Amino acid sequence: MNISLYELSVWVLPLLLAITFHEAAHAFVAYRLGDNTAWQLGRVSFNPIKHIDPFGTLILPAMLLFAHSPFLFGYAKPVPVNFRKLNHPRLDMVWVALAGPATNILLALAAALALHALPLAPAASAQWIFDNLKNALVINAVLAVFNMMPIPPLDGGRVAVGLLPRALAMPLARLEPFGMLILIGLLILLPLAGSQFGLNLDVISGILRTLTGYVIQAVLFLTGNA
Numbered sequence: 001m002n003i004s005l006y007e008l009s010v011w012v013l014p015l016l017l018a019i020t021f022h023e024a025a026h027a028f029v030a031y032r033l034g035d036n037t038a039w040q041l042g043r044v045s046f047n048p049i050k051h052i053d054p055f056g057t058l059i060l061p062a063m064l065l066f067a068h069s070p071f072l073f074g075y076a077k078p079v080p081v082n083f084r085k086l087n088h089p090r091l092d093m094v095w096v097a098l099a100g101p102a103t104n105i106l107l108a109l110a111a112a113l114a115l116h117a118l119p120l121a122p123a124a125s126a127q128w129i130f131d132n133l134k135n136a137l138v139i140n141a142v143l144a145v146f147n148m149m150p151i152p153p154l155d156g157g158r159v160a161v162g163l164l165p166r167a168l169a170m171p172l173a174r175l176e177p178f179g180m181l182i183l184i185g186l187l188i189l190l191p192l193a194g195s196q197f198g199l200n201l202d203v204i205s206g207i208l209r210t211l212t213g214y215v216i217q218a219v220l221f222l223t224g225n226a
Contacts, residue, residue, distance in 0.1 A: 010128060014111075014136035016048040018104060018143055019076040023051040025103035026079040026096055033092040035085035043079050053077040056180075063188070078153060094162035097155040104144040108215070111136035112223035141215040145208055151183060152176035 024045060027038035042050055052058070056075035086092035111133045121129050148156035153176045161169045175182065186204045194201030220226045 010131035011135055014132055014139050017136065018107060018139045019057065020046055020048045020051050021103050021107055022100040022143060022147075023076045023079050025099040026081070029099040030079065030081045030086070030096045033095060034087040035082050037082045037085065038079045041080065051076040090162050094159050097158035097162070100155050101144040101147050104140040104147075105215070105219075108137050108140035108144070108219045109223060111140065112219050112225055115223075115225055137216060137219060141212050141219065145212045145215055149183075152179050154179065
């Protein structure tokens with residue numbers, strides 16, 4: 001695949017900002033709620049190197065790209081949280097988990113608001129700035145929606161574990177070691193298997209794309225860009 005330097009320049013910066021702020025938000029909220037584990041490891045940081053996961057940030061998106069997946073996703077290095085140190089472990093786990101997607105929504109709103117300032121940008125760089133802001137909106141919307149899937153260790157899975165009755169939360173929590181394998185199966189292997197039999201089994205990607213579209217439309221409406 002031919003990817004130009006220009007294309008890299010308008011995707012890499014928004015992506016790095018999105019994952020860095022997402023993970024730093026988890027670490028910061030955990031620290032504020034009583035757990036200093038991530039703080040001591042330097043994860044409350046805007047240095048993207050501290051948050052990049054070789055597989056989740058680089059290899060997995062590349063696999064999806066070359067597999068022609070209709071929905072690309074990835075993840076950063078998970079922030080270590082000792083839930084027993086939190087002031088109110090079950091409830092605070094929900095707040096820590098929500099901090100990442102909420103930050104991505106705020107970044108999407110900021111990118112959409114910044115579009116109004118484009119007329120003030122130099123003509124030579126206006127298109128480059130526009131493409132960065134547009135991609136920032138898309139990337140942050142995708143990260144927010146994808147991470148709210150109710151499968152541990154994604155944020156949505158941890159929110160579900162924190163809110164569901166214990167009888168349902170414990171079996172769901174036990175899925176965490178297998179969560180990424182489940183996601184790869186649902187988003188890559190199942191659609192590939194279906195295509196061999198002429199079946200469209202890419203249901204999860206379709207749901208994620210639809211929800212992401214709704215989020216983007218809502219952000220554009222709220223920021224006066226609709």
